[in-house]
Amino acid sequence: MPKALQRLSEKLNRLPGIGKRTAERLSMALLDWPEEQLVALGEDLQKLRRQIRPCNCCGNYSEQELCPICSSANRQQNLICVVENASQIAVIEGSNAYRGMYHVLGGKLSPLNGKGPADLRIRELRERLQNSLITELIIATSPDLEGEATAHFLAEEFRGMPILISRIASGIPAGADLSYADAATLNLALNGRRKLNEFP
Numbered sequence: 001m002p003k004a005l006q007r008l009s010e011k012l013n014r015l016p017g018i019g020k021r022t023a024e025r026l027s028m029a030l031l032d033w034p035e036e037q038l039v040a041l042g043e044d045l046q047k048l049r050r051q052i053r054p055c056n057c058c059g060n061y062s063e064q065e066l067c068p069i070c071s072s073a074n075r076q077q078n079l080i081c082v083v084e085n086a087s088q089i090a091v092i093e094g095s096n097a098y099r100g101m102y103h104v105l106g107g108k109l110s111p112l113n114g115k116g117p118a119d120l121r122i123r124e125l126r127e128r129l130q131n132s133l134i135t136e137l138i139i140a141t142s143p144d145l146e147g148e149a150t151a152h153f154l155a156e157e158f159r160g161m162p163i164l165i166s167r168i169a170s171g172i173p174a175g176a177d178l179s180y181a182d183a184a185t186l187n188l189a190l191n192g193r194r195k196l197n198e199f200p
């Protein structure tokens with residue numbers, strides 16, 4: 001394989017879900033694209049870092065200070081769904097199961113990987129809970145050990161606040177990553193959420 005194709009394949013191979021063979025097929029498929037589309041793709045890639053940054057409020061991917069969800073007037077402003085990373089927002093949005101707000105934690109508690117509460121956006125979440133009229137916090141961390149531990153940590157952390165804290169149901173298979181759940185599963189998980197605290 002020519003060096004240029006090989007270099008591109010190696011990069012595509014680093015993407016989630018793209019194996020070595022798929023990466024090679026994608027590289028060769030790109031060879032068939034017209035020149036101007038390849039240039040446009042290159043420009044899009046260059047803009048990724050420069051134009052997309054975390055939303056100042058929720059941490060979602062955004063081109064503005066506030067992401068389209070935080071700046072929308074058509075969302076349920078009293079609900080916050082806590083997710084591990086911004087890509088999970090896109091998954092939940094795709095399911096059409098939820099119309100509230102979000103908060104990106106930036107991971108989950110993971111003592112083995114040296115990730116503690118101070119490494120997550122918990123302080124920012126507390127500020128939002130204190131400064132706005134939130135009635136329910138839905139914790140949608142992954143249903144694995146670390147995701148569960150994170151959910152319970154948050155429930156404990158915000159105990160005493162006048163907020164219902166709930167956890168998405170286990171419609172998502174234990175140990176699975178929320179990012180790969182389909183719309184029907186996410187609907188079940190969100191609608192079947194259970195309370196983590198005794199409020200109200």
Ligand SMILES: [Zn+2]
Binds near residue numbers: 059
């Ligand atoms: Zn936002």
